[in-house]
Amino acid sequence: xxxxxxxxxxxxxxxxxxxxxxxxxxxxxxxxxxxxxxxxxxxxxxxxxxxxxxxxxxxxxxxxxxxxxxxxxxxxxxxxxxxxxxxxxxxxxxxxxxxxxxxxxxxxxxxxxxxxxxxxxxxxxxxxxxxxxxxxxxxxxxxxxxxxxxxxxxxxxxxxxxxxxxxxxxxxxxxxx
Numbered sequence: 001x002x003x004x005x006x007x008x009x010x011x012x013x014x015x016x017x018x019x020x021x022x023x024x025x026x027x028x029x030x031x032x033x034x035x036x037x038x039x040x041x042x043x044x045x046x047x048x049x050x051x052x053x054x055x056x057x058x059x060x061x062x063x064x065x066x067x068x069x070x071x072x073x074x075x076x077x078x079x080x081x082x083x084x085x086x087x088x089x090x091x092x093x094x095x096x097x098x099x100x101x102x103x104x105x106x107x108x109x110x111x112x113x114x115x116x117x118x119x120x121x122x123x124x125x126x127x128x129x130x131x132x133x134x135x136x137x138x139x140x141x142x143x144x145x146x147x148x149x150x151x152x153x154x155x156x157x158x159x160x161x162x163x164x165x166x167x168x169x170x171x172x173x174x175x176x177x
Contacts, residue, residue, distance in 0.1 A: 009161040017044040019142035019157035024048040045117040064094035075110040082112040089121030113139040
């Protein structure tokens with residue numbers, strides 16, 4: 001996994017679902033905010049957004065490929081309201097690999113961040129997050145460690161250290177004071 005150890009931090013969680021829910025709970029959504037996701041998402045990257053923001057979906061074509069042009073159309077239609085683009089790194093149904101760095105570039109152009117659910121991608125491909133602030137940077141990556149043959153019950157949410165330092169601790173106790 002390519003990430004900048006000085007700019008990213010790794011938060012250990014139980015699995016991808018917990019990682020995405022953790023991110024969803026830490027983003028300070030406001031009324032009218034939008035999350036754009038895709039029609040090919042696992043429920044773990046769909047359901048956590050629904051109670052927090054208005055969710056729009058980029059469709060897939062009859063071959064299961066993402067209709068990438070729709071992403072920019074949705075970003076334009078909801079300009080200034082899109083907080084996050086949440087996409088799979090690899091479809092668990094078709095195996096399709098969305099162009100995640102191209103999607104990041106478009107999302108950033110409209111002021112949105114991007115999350116890649118890499119549960120299906122991490123076991124098969126190297127993931128280059130790129131440096132935070134670069135136009136093609138993946139802001140957040142989540143995956144379950146058992147997908148890469150680590151023990152069950154572990155996973156990660158990787159993102160900018162500065163993001164995780166905002167707001168109160170997610171869990172209190174131990175060394176949080």
